[in-house]
Amino acid sequence: MSIAKNLNKIKNSIPENVCLVAVSKTKPTSAIKEAYDAGQKVFGENKIQEMAAKYEELPKDIEWHMIGHLQSNKVKYMAHFVHLIHGVDRFKTLNEINKQAIKNNRIINCLLQVKIAREETKFGLSFNEVQDLLSSEEIKKLENINIVGLMGMASFTEDESIIRTEFKILKKYFDILKEHNSININLSKLSMGMSGDYKIAIEEGSTMIRVGSAIFGTRNYK
Ligand SMILES: *Cc1c(COP(=O)(O)O)cnc(C)c1O
Secondary structure, X not given: OOHXXXXXXXXHHOOOOOEEEEEOOOXXXXXXXXXXXXXXXXXXXXXXXXXXXHHHHOOOOOXXXXXXXXXXXXXXXXXXXXXXXXXXXXXXXXXXXXXXXXXXOOOEEEEEEEEOOOOOOOOOEOHHHHHHHHOOHHHHOOOOEEEEEEEEEOOOOOOHHHHHHHHHHHHHHHHHHHHHOOOOEEEEXXXXXXXXXXXXXXXXXXXXXXXXXXXXXXXXXX
């Protein structure tokens, strides 16, 4: 199926309040343009420099989301245009995003990544770490960031009950952590669900899904 067909099929199957982030990592700008021409305006990338290069080349009304793990020293390459940073999992990174946001006279939206999967390899904060971070004095001083929600990735498994349980836990955390809402903490977005599990994620309360291969086909990491 074509990119446009894949996109429309997914869009027509999800509720209107769920934001579809088309994950275009490793894909050429021609593929992104095809999705863009079919009406998609929100794209996700996991490497800062790759995203910055694509930003330069493509229409400026695209919303770029950084979904990968962040290296603080590269935040400067996207601070002038990034719309939402999904994978923030430490204060040091928030501090750097704030610094770069000030330089660019912007407020940058962030999601905190929470570890819900059992696998060792998945990044993210524990519930207690998020709670400590959100209630800290230091975070209140970061006036140029806006923490708008949480992001999580379920275990890579065929067992749907494990995936569902992990998404349920993240939704529960999300509902509890909303009590921290303040001037720069406004938890309203829950980024969970990818090509293989977005349907389960939506059933469990996701408001933002990050879908790559179901739109663009499988990736080639050569
Ligand atoms: C690559 C990636 C996705 C999309 O994965 P698909 O399985 O291709 O939909 C979603 N979220 C993150 C964090 C990713 O790195």
